[in-house]
Amino acid sequence: MANTEQLKPYLLAFPGPLRDRLVAAVLSGEKTSTTGLLVEYEAEGEELPPVGERSALIDSDGREVAVLELTEVRVLPLGEVDLRHALDEGEGHRSVAEWRADHEAFWHGDEMREALGDPDFTVDDTTLVVAERFRVVRDLR
Structure with a gap:
């Protein structure tokens, strides 16, 4: 196995409670997509x-907790995300609408807008994900 120091970091959300939940879901096997x-x-x-x-999955404390391997990468409009993908995110969503509401709240949040350098950033059905x-x-x- 390659030395994990040479692997790119795999970051979910921003450090804090959300990242902690997402990392735990990956480690438990509930989360297999993002x-x-x-x-x-x-x-x-x-x-x-x-x-x-x-890549090395990183927790909120900056520790490498797992090695992940990408099995699929797709670019598609937000409006085309399907239920299987939403369920496989392992966050407890039961519908695409629930999944999307949570993701929009995150993407429209101050941290994401600051990271993108756009205080008015919003998504719609055509936004590429x-x-x-x-x-x-x-x-x-």
Whole structure:
């Protein structure tokens, strides 16, 4: 296995209670997908990760807790996210509407708007998102 110091960090949300819940859901096997904004990649000058890439899942304390491998990466309009993807995010949503309401609250939050450098940032059905699927290949705890 590669030294985890050489792996890119895999960050879910911002440090704090939400990241803690998401990391716990990954480690328990409940969370096998996640959704980000394409504009986040563009703002950071990053290319989309390729299928097969391995990354170190980082907790709120900055510790590497698992090695993840991407099994699928799709770019699609927000309005096309389906129920399977929403359920596989492991956050307890029972519908796409619930999933979307939570994600919009996050994406419209102050931390995300600050990270994007746009205090008025909003999403709609046409906003491009990056839907990723992954698997835990190694638990580092």
